[in-house]
Amino acid sequence: MKLTALFASAAMVLGLATGAVAQDKTKIGFVYVGPVGDGGWTYEHDQARQAVVAEFGDKVETVFVESVPEGPDSERVMTQMALNGADLIFTTSFGYMDSTINVAKKFPNVKFEHATGYKTAPNVSVYSARFYEGRAVQGHIAGRMTKSNIVGYIGSYPIPEVIRGINSAYIHAKKVNPDVQFKIVWAYTWFDPAKEADAAKVLIEQGADVILQHTDSTAPQAAAKAAGNVITFGQASDMSEYAPSPRVSSIIDNWAPYYIARTQAVMDGTWESVNTWDGIGAGMVGIGEISDAVPAEIKAEALALKDSIAAGDYHPFTGPIRKQDGSAWLAEGEVADDGTLAGMNFYVEGIEGDIPN
Template identity: 70%
Template sequence: MNRRSFLQTSAATAVVAASGAAARAADPLKVGFIYVGPVGDMGWSYQHDQARLAVQKEFGDKVVTSFIENVPEGPDAERALTQLALQGNTLIFATSFGFMDATVNVAKKFPKVKFEHATGYKRAENLATYDARFYEGRAIQGTIAGRMTKTNKIGYIGSFPIPEVIQGINAVYIHAKKVNPDVEIKVVWAYTWFDPAKEADAAAALISEGCDFVLQHTDSTAPQAKAQEAGNVYTFGQASDMASFAPKPRVGSTIDNWEPYYKLRVQAALDGSWKSEATWGGIGTGMVGIGEITDAVPAEVKAEALALKDKIAAGSYHPFTGPLNKQDGSAWLKDGETPDDGTLAGLNFYVEGIKAELPK
């Protein structure tokens, strides 16, 4: 090869290499999500998917998002996460508590992939966690239910007896009791996040016990429909607004707003600033939203609930403020004392006054 042909060949190679590098630089960030329920559940998974769509709109061709819905917690979650990683997703969100161990395992196998796990507590160099202070919204719901109940019986559909659910039950009871000393709370465990039939049965059981408020930490609108059928029972939207059941039985809601967090973390992955950290946001950060309180709620009760919301958002009031005892009567929090986040994250008992038995 003479010098001229060598230079031509080298120049051509350089052009190809440069164009290849440019193409690689322009490759979109692939972001994957797994959901425990269907995107149409109008609750938990729906809200996560709405945030995914907002990410896609915000970043345009800089990202490509995908999701796998109806993923059972356990081995199926590990397979779904592995599938997303093998498909080239380099940022993956696992959006249910029971995905925790599966996410830990898959993160070990794919150290160059960034993983985010919702509501869990296990982290690694390439695994972050994020959660919302749902109990803050429950305090507001407890205030409304305590003021409005005619039977003095509030029902609660629990998914699984894990800390975030126990926090909510306690917060509802504490704040209902503050405004109505005669109130009691009854709990039915559905042992599912999303199963409309089981959720409807749980709601029916609570209504049959005289509960005229039914709250839930499950994902479907089945309890709303059951309350509407009963005619004299109130509910709150869970995770999303569930506004199709307003103004009654749904008189308010807690809304999980994941959009700002997802945008922040995708931007961090794009600009190289992503790192493993734990995030726990609430009303003050906008991660927990309070939906419209309808006119079925008396004006003075609505004003009281919104004032409580403002105090929580400002940080001037904590829903778990002593004096508070554990269910067995032993001391938990002294007058004016509040728990640290570690204590709340491991909460495994009911507060004094709740008569229901907590499953082990």
């Protein structure tokens, strides 16, 4: 009798253990450079995290740490996530690149996904969006709508991603307005509302009546609204609380499909290191609703440009285009290759000023 009971007890324990293994959740960590309430970049990454939870329910467990500085602090956060049993970690800022590679070496069984970088490893993928496609649409609207012919641009850091955006916006503003000028202020931050507001005010004082930004807060929108007669574009998120003006459209980062697919790959055991760079056509870059503050004719032109890019009929970097110093870059009809775009470290002809080191 006791032996039977012992076998029954052992079977129960084995069953519970087997059930526990079967029900193990996939643990996913997210490292954010800004607060989830920034209204821009980090907000959209966290919306994608929530989409993963909605898709997989109790099959996943997600954790995130917000406002993590780029550098040693990020490495500590990633390490702690890995030690706590994360199966997959998304590191969502360019400056996390080396930290991601370093931590990945120590945890070869953990999968890492790094946003906007270029260094990969057997357990590190990189992913980014072709934001420059959205900048082309914004540049067209900016060039058509400016009355002062001065467009202000708030840059975060002088890295290829940001330089590509400036060049794309300028090229397309210049196509529709030969007199347009770009004035660029470098904020040296991804998210700092005070610095972003100050940058917007400086540009407005210099005559800009259109402000574009590659920073993450809504502070430039607020500064433009206070100034009046200045239009803006939402960055990373719709920022529609400032529509119909000053915010007349936006670039929207849609990470959810990618995050869901990569989580599924970890669950299926099919995850492998990849380099993903998608744009409007694939749905990773969205163009926010163009408001009624934009005349119907200009709106139609912008949407036609968007559709042409999405269909693959037009590439925003199509020659003839010269570099800032006047040297040849792209011949008539020639399209820039991804390698050059990924490492872009020059302005195109017509942009004034130097790129900071």
